[in-house]
Amino acid sequence: MTRFFRDPEAFEALVRKALGVVFSGKKNESELRVWVVGCSTGEEAYSLATLLTEAIEKSRKHINLQIFASDIDPRAIEFARKGTW
Numbered sequence: 001m002t003r004f005f006r007d008p009e010a011f012e013a014l015v016r017k018a019l020g021v022v023f024s025g026k027k028n029e030s031e032l033r034v035w036v037v038g039c040s041t042g043e044e045a046y047s048l049a050t051l052l053t054e055a056i057e058k059s060r061k062h063i064n065l066q067i068f069a070s071d072i073d074p075r076a077i078e079f080a081r082k083g084t085w
Contacts, residue, residue: 014051015051015055019051019052019055022055023055023056023059023061023063026059026061026063027061028061028062028063029061029062029063029064030061030063030064031063031064031065031066032052032056032063032064032065032066033065033066033067033068034048034052034065034066034067034068035067035068035069035070036048036067036068036069036070037070038070038071038072039069039070039071039076039077039080040071040073040076040080041076041079041080042069042076042079042080042081042083044069045067045069045080046083048067049065049067052065052067053065
């Protein structure tokens with residue numbers, strides 16, 4: 001679990017306000033690209049992937065999701081690429 005999910009106000013605001021707007025404007029077979037800046041070891045990127053995947057399923061649209069993540073620390077990025085804890 002990341003700090004992002006431990007902040008219920010931020011999480012609810014994202015789900016209620018932002019995702020509805022993002023997906024209402026997307027057509028079937030469209031693309032959504034998200035960039036996570038300062039991703040450290042990838043927890044927020046993986047958390048957003050889960051959240052966005054669930055929102056895409058709920059929208060009943062086929063949306064190609066791409067998540068980009070970057071960090072200044074190459075060791076953190078290498079750890080994040082492995083996708084393990």
